[in-house]
Amino acid sequence: MRVFSGIRPTGQIHIGNYLGAITQWISLQEKEDCIFSIVDWHAIVTPYDEKKLQENIFDLATTYLACGLNPEKCILFVQSQVKEHVELAWLLGSITPLGELKRMTQFKDKSEKHPEYVNTGLLNYPILMAADILLYDANQVPIGQDQKQHLEITRNIAERFNKKYGKTFVIPEPMIMKEGAKIMSLQNPEKKMSKTDDTKGCIGLFDKPEEIKEKIMAATTDSGKEIKYDVINKKGISNLLNIYSIFSHKTIKEIEKEFEGKGYGDFKKALAELLIEKLKDIRKKKSELIKNKEYVYSVLEKGNKGARKIASAKMEKVKKLMGL
Numbered sequence: 001m002r003v004f005s006g007i008r009p010t011g012q013i014h015i016g017n018y019l020g021a022i023t024q025w026i027s028l029q030e031k032e033d034c035i036f037s038i039v040d041w042h043a044i045v046t047p048y049d050e051k052k053l054q055e056n057i058f059d060l061a062t063t064y065l066a067c068g069l070n071p072e073k074c075i076l077f078v079q080s081q082v083k084e085h086v087e088l089a090w091l092l093g094s095i096t097p098l099g100e101l102k103r104m105t106q107f108k109d110k111s112e113k114h115p116e117y118v119n120t121g122l123l124n125y126p127i128l129m130a131a132d133i134l135l136y137d138a139n140q141v142p143i144g145q146d147q148k149q150h151l152e153i154t155r156n157i158a159e160r161f162n163k164k165y166g167k168t169f170v171i172p173e174p175m176i177m178k179e180g181a182k183i184m185s186l187q188n189p190e191k192k193m194s195k196t197d198d199t200k201g202c203i204g205l206f207d208k209p210e211e212i213k214e215k216i217m218a219a220t221t222d223s224g225k226e227i228k229y230d231v232i233n234k235k236g237i238s239n240l241l242n243i244y245s246i247f248s249h250k251t252i253k254e255i256e257k258e259f260e261g262k263g264y265g266d267f268k269k270a271l272a273e274l275l276i277e278k279l280k281d282i283r284k285k286k287s288e289l290i291k292n293k294e295y296v297y298s299v300l301e302k303g304n305k306g307a308r309k310i311a312s313a314k315m316e317k318v319k320k321l322m323g324l
């Protein structure tokens with residue numbers, strides 16, 4: 001089974017990305033044929049700093065490796081190093097209705113957030129994402145809940161193409177991890193945790209122990225005192241319970257029991273300690289990788305080559321079918 005996924009190099013990875021995406025990838029590489037990308041072409045449609053982009057790409061590559069992605073077991077590559085992604089995106093644009101793109105929640109949210117920067121790249125974002133996935137005949141696409149809509153449009157595009165030009169693309173399935181699917185901001189549990197939004201509500205994978213503690217202790221909680229999972233009335237605590245549960249491999253029920261009779265303060269302290277401990281090894285590995293630039297770039301170069309080989313063969317077929 002072929003698996004494809006990617007993350008935008010837009011700054012530090014947070015625990016939402018880690019739980020919603022990377023932890024799934026780590027277990028998938030053991031049994032499936034996996035391709036993971038640093039999707040830099042997707043990073044330029046919202047405001048970004050061009051002077052920092054290369055640094056962010058390198059940073060994300062070291063994060064992938066520090067978290068445990070193994071270049072012997074999967075392909076790790078940089079999207080912009082495989083030109084077929086934009087080439088296919090252009091072709092797929094010819095069979096994608098404008099209305100479908102305008103309906104995308106991400107397009108609506110991001111245009112509202114950056115009214116000064118509503119570019120057609122942002123509108124076309126899902127077509128590029130479809131190209132990423134379809135080029136490699138991916139069967140499964142591990143993503144967070146927020147990307148589900150983009151996968152639906154990918155499936156529509158693939159189906160439409162297959163119908164018009166003959167069976168060409170595999171129809172991909174989303175793969176969404178249940179508990180980790182959506183980690184919310186610590187400051188506003190109505191909003192998902194995001195690296196481009198707030199920093200106090202977002203725990204970076206490489207935040208210092210003091211910062212982690214500070215952010216967890218300052219996390220918004222709800223009225224009442226009980227440590228109880230209730231996503232309607234206790235959104236803040238439920239989010240923290242979720243994070244605790246995934247990092248500790250305990251069920252929510254077990255955690256509720258453990259903290260029976262204790263207050264929010266005790267629970268938050270325990271959560272901060274747990275996070276600090278769990279993230280320690282990843283931190284250490286990353287600091288070693290940062291010093292070993294040559295190795296990191298050689299991994300990417302090898303991945304880029306592997307990806308190009310698959311992508312160019314697929315592109316040949318697509319172009320022929322389209323009469324190009």
Ligand code: AMP
Binds near residue numbers: 016020
């Ligand atoms: P992004 O940072 O938007 O490029 O997202 C990279 C991956 O992490 C995607 O699969 C997202 O769905 C996932 N992701 C982003 N934010 C969250 C979050 N708060 N909770 C869970 N998964 C997330």
Ligand code: TRP
Binds near residue numbers: 008128129142150
């Ligand atoms: N759009 C995804 C996000 O913001 C990133 C992404 C780009 C992606 N191309 C992809 C994810 C292909 C999965 C497969 O999170």
